[in-house]
Amino acid sequence: MAQNEKQPISRPQATVMLSRVAHSLYWMSRYIERAENTARLLEVNQQFLLDFQGFDDTGLKEHWGSILASAEDDVLFKTIYDVADSHNVTDFMSLDPRNPNSILSCIFAARENARMIRDQISIEMWETINELYLFLKGRERSEIWARGPYEFFEDIKRHSHLFQGLTESTFSRTEGWEFIQFGKFIERADKTTRILDVKYHILLPDASDVGGAVDTAQWQAVLRSASALEAYHRFYVHEILPWKAAEFIIFSETFPRSLYYCVTRVDEFLCRILAETGPRRRTAAARASKRLLSDLQSLAIDDVLNKGLHEFLVEIQKSLDHIGDEVVETTMFYKAEISSEEQQQQQQQQ
Amino acid sequence: MPIINPSYATDNFFDEMMASKGQVRPHYNRLHQRLGTLTEDDFNKRRAAVDLAFLRRGVTFTVYNDSEGTERIFPFDLIPRIIPSAEWARIEAGLIQRITALNLFLHDIYHEQKILKDKVLPAVQILTAKHFRREFMNFSVPKNIYIHICGTDLIRDHNGQYLVLEDNLRCPSGVSYMLENRAAMRRAFPNVFQSYGVQPVEGYSDQLLKDLRYIAPKGGSKPNVVLLTPGVYNSAYFEHTFLARQMGIPIVEGRDLIVKSSKVYMRTTAGLVQVDVIYRRIDDDFLDPYVFRSDSVLGVPGLVSACRAGNVSLANAIGTGVADDKVIYAFVPKMIKYYLDQDPILANVNTYLASDPTERKFILENMEKLVVKSANEAGGYGMLIGPASTKAEVADFRNKVAENPRNFIAQDPIMLSRSPTWCDGKLEGRHIDLRPYILYGEKVTVTPGGLTRVALRKGSLVVNSSQGGGSKDTWVLKGES
Numbered sequence: 011m012a013q014n015e016k017q018p019i020s021r022p023q024a025t026v027m028l029s030r031v032a033h034s035l036y037w038m039s040r041y042i043e044r045a046e047n048t049a050r051l052l053e054v055n056q057q058f059l060l061d062f063q064g065f066d067d068t069g070l071k072e073h074w075g076s077i078l079a080s081a082e083d084d085v086l087f088k089t090i091y092d093v094a095d096s097h098n099v100t101d102f103m104s105l106d107p108r109n110p111n112s113i114l115s116c117i118f119a120a121r122e123n124a125r126m127i128r129d130q131i132s133i134e135m136w137e138t139i140n141e142l143y144l145f146l147k148g149r150e151r152s153e154i155w156a157r158g159p160y161e162f163f164e165d166i167k168r169h170s171h172l173f174q175g176l177t178e179s180t181f182s183r184t185e186g187w188e189f190i191q192f193g194k195f196i197e198r199a200d201k202t203t204r205i206l207d208v209k210y211h212i213l214l215p216d217a218s219d220v221g222g223a224v225d226t227a228q229w230q231a232v233l234r235s236a237s238a239l240e241a242y243h244r245f246y247v248h249e250i251l252p253w254k255a256a257e258f259i260i261f262s263e264t265f266p267r268s269l270y271y272c273v274t275r276v277d278e279f280l281c282r283i284l285a286e287t288g289p290r291r292r293t294a295a296a297r298a299s300k301r302l303l304s305d306l307q308s309l310a311i312d313d314v315l316n317k318g319l320h321e322f323l324v325e326i327q328k329s330l331d332h333i334g335d336e337v338v339e340t341t342m343f344y345k346a347e348i349s350s351e352e353q354q355q356q357q358q359q360q
Numbered sequence: 361m362p363i364i365n366p367s368y369a370t371d372n373f374f375d376e377m378m379a380s381k382g383q384v385r386p387h388y389n390r391l392h393q394r395l396g397t398l399t400e401d402d403f404n405k406r407r408a409a410v411d412l413a414f415l416r417r418g419v420t421f422t423v424y425n426d427s428e429g430t431e432r433i434f435p436f437d438l439i440p441r442i443i444p445s446a447e448w449a450r451i452e453a454g455l456i457q458r459i460t461a462l463n464l465f466l467h468d469i470y471h472e473q474k475i476l477k478d479k480v481l482p483a484v485q486i487l488t489a490k491h492f493r494r495e496f497m498n499f500s501v502p503k504n505i506y507i508h509i510c511g512t513d514l515i516r517d518h519n520g521q522y523l524v525l526e527d528n529l530r531c532p533s534g535v536s537y538m539l540e541n542r543a544a545m546r547r548a549f550p551n552v553f554q555s556y557g558v559q560p561v562e563g564y565s566d567q568l569l570k571d572l573r574y575i576a577p578k579g580g581s582k583p584n585v586v587l588l589t590p591g592v593y594n595s596a597y598f599e600h601t602f603l604a605r606q607m608g609i610p611i612v613e614g615r616d617l618i619v620k621s622s623k624v625y626m627r628t629t630a631g632l633v634q635v636d637v638i639y640r641r642i643d644d645d646f647l648d649p650y651v652f653r654s655d656s657v658l659g660v661p662g663l664v665s666a667c668r669a670g671n672v673s674l675a676n677a678i679g680t681g682v683a684d685d686k687v688i689y690a691f692v693p694k695m696i697k698y699y700l701d702q703d704p705i706l707a708n709v710n711t712y713l714a715s716d717p718t719e720r721k722f723i724l725e726n727m728e729k730l731v732v733k734s735a736n737e738a739g740g741y742g743m744l745i746g747p748a749s750t751k752a753e754v755a756d757f758r759n760k761v762a763e764n765p766r767n768f769i770a771q772d773p774i775m776l777s778r779s780p781t782w783c784d785g786k787l788e789g790r791h792i793d794l795r796p797y798i799l800y801g802e803k804v805t806v807t808p809g810g811l812t813r814v815a816l817r818k819g820s821l822v823v824n825s826s827q828g829g830g831s832k833d834t835w836v837l838k839g840e841s
Contacts, residue, residue, distance in 0.1 A: 026610070026626075026628045026630065026633050027628055027629050027630075028610055028612060028616050028626060028627065028628055028629075029616075029627050029628060029629050030613070030615070030616055030627075031610075032629045122592075125418070125592055125597075126592050128418065128598070128601035128602075128605070129601040129602075129604040129605040129611050133417065136417075136418060137416050137417060140416055140417075140418050141416055144415060144416070185629060283629070341629040342629075354591075354593045356590065356646060356656065356657060356658050357590040357591040357592075357593040357594040357658065358422075358593055358594065358595065360531075360590040360594050360596075360641070360642055360643055360646065360658075
């Protein structure tokens with residue numbers, strides 16, 4: 011690959027960052043953001059069901075099924091559980107170690123990445139992530155269920171916010187910072203598309219009963235899943251309309267979880283990481299990011315709805331994946347690898 | 361109820377705090393008084409706070425043979441070990457003398473081998489040592505320093521005399537606990553600590569960085585120094601990140617480095633950056649698959665050639681392990697005499713070599729009274745404590761020694777000194793040792809203090825963390841009490 015031919019350089023030590031370290035910072039940040047978003051999604055949907063207890067079994071199955079499908083975890087789920095009810099789905103997505111995307115797995119993975127670069131992050135960041143890890147590790151699943159899942163979700167969200175705030179106030183604005191931010195915003199953009207995708211069927215052109223009580227509540231739930239309910243009200247001072255809600259979550263220029271906002275940040279940090287300064291982009295990753303950003307700048311909500319919200323979101327997810335992979339490729343000199351069993355054994359023999 | 365118990369017994373051991381029943385050694389007076397006013401409840405609260413802080417900060421080691429890869433904190437005892445200034449000065453002088461002689465010895469046996477030609481040491485013992493690196497004969501290490509970092513194990517016998525138990529010249533660990541223990545004690549007992557006048561240990565990492573830069577190949581104002589770790593699964597991984605953090609240097613794994621035209625580079629997001637000095641925490645065997653173990657996946661292919669070309673310096677140098685051999689250990693007093701023409705300040709534990717026919721006979725006949733060790737094992741493994749073993753265990757070891765005499769030594773059992781330690785809800789004497797840390801750069805420096813390890817199991821003499829050991833903070837005083 012091209013970067014292998016780069017001439018060796020000597021720079022002041024402080025600004026040099028190992029590729030492996032950059033990679034770990036990126037994943038640490040993504041996993042924390044992923045855990046937080048999953049916690050919010052599950053919490054909101056549980057509450058939603060409490061408000062609307064009229065759902066029959068089929069309705070429930072559909073409800074949770076669409077959440078699983080949006081996370082692309084439905085196939086794995088079916089190999090482990092029979093029924094997609096509240097308990098099973100929540101358990102699977104929050105505490106099941108067999109699900110690599112469960113909140114538990116995300117926190118463990120974030121902590122493992124943080125441990126590998128323990129020397130690079132501040133003591134405050136490490137303590138926060140380690141504390142959360144110890145809390146989860148020290149408890150039985152049944153114990154967490156008995157305490158109530160809300161408190162659990164609260165804990166996850168609070169720790170994620172604490173972690174991000176501490177990162178903001180204790181981490182130097184170096185290349186490492188750029189990787190952390192890039193990871194956070196790419197994950198957040200992806201999760202925002204998935205939160206929206208859960209309810210895409212309500213926005214199908216032939217959907218009837220738009221504006222009914224259930225519908226409004228569903229859109230409230232979507233907005234709350236993205237922490238966007240209050241921001242929406244402040245912006246529109248209006249009752250909740252499905253297309254307005256979708257428009258807000260996709261196109262808001264000011265709300266920090268909107269797709270547009272996240273993609274803007276992704277592009278910004280990506281350009282800093284890849285040293286892209288000119289108007290014409292040099293790297294494939296930067297060109298892909300620019301294309302995505304231009305789409306979001308030039309499209310209107312009608313275009314999106316005409317094309318089909320679901321199709322639109324799937325395409326965005328694909329290009330986010332592509333951008334993430336490209337950046338990793340460009341800044342890494344070898345593929346990401348977890349230690350093989352042989353490596354682990356030798357590390358222990360030392 | 362105060363935690364100090366009037367019935368605290370010294371049981372005929374050398375006790376660090378009590379000269380005899382009811383008589384406190386002068387340098388422990390202040391601590392003894394404080395413990396006399398401290399309630400058990402208060403003490404336990406402080407203990408719990410310290411343990412929690414260790415866990416949160418991740419001051420842990422990894423327990424192997426545990427499916428979950430559990431990390432545990434190294435049990436920490438809140439009662440410090442106190443060493444008065446004059447006593448420490450003697451230890452310090454003894455350690456400097458010893459590392460100086462060992463360094464001269466390493467230079468000699470990898471060059472002229474005068475000490476063998478003069479028949480002070482039997483050549484066959486050296487040349488058959490497991491860690492003797494023939495490949496490095498006549499290779500000159502930067503500034504002629506082999507042992508940059510050393511953690512000597514000291515013990516005190518029943519008279520309170522300090523003895524050297526092991527030299528640990530390869531990758532001694534534990535220094536991070538010395539530093540973290542101090543931080544914990546300052547939080548747990550701020551007033552007692554302050555009133556004592558304790559010499560600081562915090563200069564260690566600055567000194568280490570200075571000494572690592574000192575050996576950089578081409579001088580230069582900013583050599584690129586890195587710490588090479590086996591990786592996150594190594595039991596000392598916390599320590600590696602801790603030291604890298606303290607020094608502000610990158611921590612790298614073998615896969616982060618690459619050798620091109622006999623120069624070492626690290627792979628960064630901006631390309632390859634040359635490395636000048638490597639503080640390696642990987643044993644020789646795993647360092648370079650081209651030269652040593654070819655199955656090593658932790659090392660850097662070509663590293664040895666870069667080192668030989670003088671483009672990168674390693675700390676410690678390759679081949680220091682030969683002097684860790686317990687057979688060679690027995691000859692250190694002779695080395696001190698030979699190279700420095702001095703008498704050793706710190707004595708060895710009386711050692712018998714199984715390779716010597718007369719001593720072998722003595723060992724085999726008196727095994728149940730001796731401690732028998734294999735020459736190249738560490739961590740309290742591969743040893744027999746005669747007086748504490750069954751007939752069958754003794755018989756088994758007797759066969760092993762007879763089969764492979766070169767690989768065994770025996771020592772008189774030492775009744776290690778004891779220090780008051782909080783165990784099972786009361787203060788009791790437990791056996792301890794001391795690992796001070798010595799750095800060799802432009803000059804030799806010994807950090808005042810070190811890691812005091814304590815055998816928490818009643819009656820046990822094994823202080824290793826892998827076998828139920830804990831640790832204490834070590835206070836070297838500015839004065840005598």
